[in-house]
Amino acid sequence: xxxxxxxxxxxxxxxxxxxxxxxVRLWLAALVTVVSLGLxxxxxxxxxxxxxxxxxxxxxxxxxxxxxxVACRYVGRQYAWGGxxxxxxxxxxxxxxxxxxxxxxxxxxxxxxxxxxxxxxAWYKATGRDIITERTTxxxxxxxxxxxxxxxxxxxxxxLLPGDIMYFGRDGFGPTHVALYLGNGLMVEAPESGAKIxxxxxxxxxxxYQGAFRPHADAVPMVWTWDGRGSYHKTWGQPNLxxxxxxxxxxxxxxxxxxxxxxxxxxxxxxxxxxxxxMVNNVWSYLxxxxxxxxxxxxxxxxxxxxxxxxxxxPPIGGTLAGAENNTSCGDGxxxxxxxxxxxxxxxVFGRTVELRYNGTTQCAWGRITGGTVGDEIWVDRSADxxxxxxxxxxxxxxxxxxxxxTTQWNDAGLVMRACGTNGRxxxxxxxxxx
Numbered sequence: 001x002x003x004x005x006x007x008x009x010x011x012x013x014x015x016x017x018x019x020x021x022x023x024v025r026l027w028l029a030a031l032v033t034v035v036s037l038g039l040x041x042x043x044x045x046x047x048x049x050x051x052x053x054x055x056x057x058x059x060x061x062x063x064x065x066x067x068x069x070v071a072c073r074y075v076g077r078q079y080a081w082g083g084x085x086x087x088x089x090x091x092x093x094x095x096x097x098x099x100x101x102x103x104x105x106x107x108x109x110x111x112x113x114x115x116x117x118x119x120x121x122a123w124y125k126a127t128g129r130d131i132i133t134e135r136t137t138x139x140x141x142x143x144x145x146x147x148x149x150x151x152x153x154x155x156x157x158x159x160l161l162p163g164d165i166m167y168f169g170r171d172g173f174g175p176t177h178v179a180l181y182l183g184n185g186l187m188v189e190a191p192e193s194g195a196k197i198x199x200x201x202x203x204x205x206x207x208x209y210q211g212a213f214r215p216h217a218d219a220v221p222m223v224w225t226w227d228g229r230g231s232y233h234k235t236w237g238q239p240n241l242x243x244x245x246x247x248x249x250x251x252x253x254x255x256x257x258x259x260x261x262x263x264x265x266x267x268x269x270x271x272x273x274x275x276x277x278x279m280v281n282n283v284w285s286y287l288x289x290x291x292x293x294x295x296x297x298x299x300x301x302x303x304x305x306x307x308x309x310x311x312x313x314x315p316p317i318g319g320t321l322a323g324a325e326n327n328t329s330c331g332d333g334x335x336x337x338x339x340x341x342x343x344x345x346x347x348x349v350f351g352r353t354v355e356l357r358y359n360g361t362t363q364c365a366w367g368r369i370t371g372g373t374v375g376d377e378i379w380v381d382r383s384a385d386x387x388x389x390x391x392x393x394x395x396x397x398x399x400x401x402x403x404x405x406x407t408t409q410w411n412d413a414g415l416v417m418r419a420c421g422t423n424g425r426x427x428x429x430x431x432x433x434x435x
Contacts, residue, residue, distance in 0.1 A: 050076060061217075063163070075188060079095075080114060082117075127220055162180075167209070355369075358412065369404065374401065
């Protein structure tokens with residue numbers, strides 16, 4: 001559950017793959033970045049709500065009913081602590097690992113939600129507005145930030161309607177968990193690390209129930225726009241989601257903390273040739289859940305996303321892929337031994353080889369550990385001042401099977417990087433030289 005482990009940081013950047021100046025937050029976020037290269041694209045077939053997960057009483061607003069329907073589509077998805085907390089951009093995002101809570105160790109492998117992240121996404125999809133925003137359960141209880149009706153525990157469960165946001169926590173400690181009420185004494189919730197999003201009886205938590213909020217917001221007709229169409233991809237960096245496929249258009253959403261979000265891509269087309277950190281790309285993708293465009297520079301995968309059709313196949317959107325060439329992307333999904341990649345620096349730790357791999361074409365680098373065993377760790381550090389200070393543990397991941405593991409790619413243009421690895425959590429740390 002989204003408890004009191006950590007306060008979520010705030011901040012904002014315009015268009016960058018390397019948000020400098022927030023080193024502490026980057027350490028927290030990057031600590032949990034795991035390998036996502038080479039994963040198959042997942043088609044966006046419409047999810048089916050779990051049996052029994054639906055608005056179960058009458059009287060709820062259209063928006064509240066839609067919020068419930070959205071949340072119910074995620075029943076069965078794995079919980080991810082920190083999931084749904086991209087600043088300024090709601091949606092399923094990469095979970096986080098908290099070293100003080102071992103049960104969160106697997107959460108970085110999931111793009112999903114924690115409790116408030118699920119509620120945030122459900123109400124965003126229902127209303128088209130990010131009314132919850134990227135905040136903790138405690139913060140949203142103390143100051144909701146949206147028009148609402150507050151319901152007290154003394155009013156009992158009879159006062160609740162589907163879509164109401166229920167808060168739970170020990171007396172005297174404030175709320176540490178949140179769920180959406182379904183009706184008839186049931187709720188849908190993302191409970192805790194190791195569990196899946198599920199439907200439960202409110203009676204199981206009633207002793208810790210602290211009240212509820214009923215948002216006053218209108219539903220929007222685009223909740224299910226292009227439902228079931230497109231495929232899922234993951235972002236990185238701090239993209240702006242724009243009104244058109246050029247940087248001169250208005251910004252609808254801006255990912256302020258760089259947490260990777262799973263987005264549904266409907267189609268792609270040639271737009272303005274954008275440049276970020278030495279990389280260029282003139283291909284943009286349309287994201288129907290945000291009614292916005294994102295430069296493919298900020299989408300993990302090749303510069304031209306594989307198996308994503310041209311927006312010319314969707315007349316209401318339009319566009320062409322003619323001229324999609326001479327693009328580079330740091331997220332091109334290549335393996336560490338791909339063409340053009342070489343070992344720039346290496347070292348060993350208890351018989352394991354730790355390498356900094358580099359591709360001179362894209363100016364991207366990543367860490368790799370070979371000859372190890374399950375649990376061995378690998379990450380990269382990156383510095384803008386020659387190694388005097390650096391952003392730590394970027395792309396952190398572990399060997400989960402076999403003997404090898406590698407991080408995601410990180411742009412190395414005008415910077416220096418090194419790879420670091422261990423012989424398991426708590427073991428010795430060895431780093432390559434800077435390159």
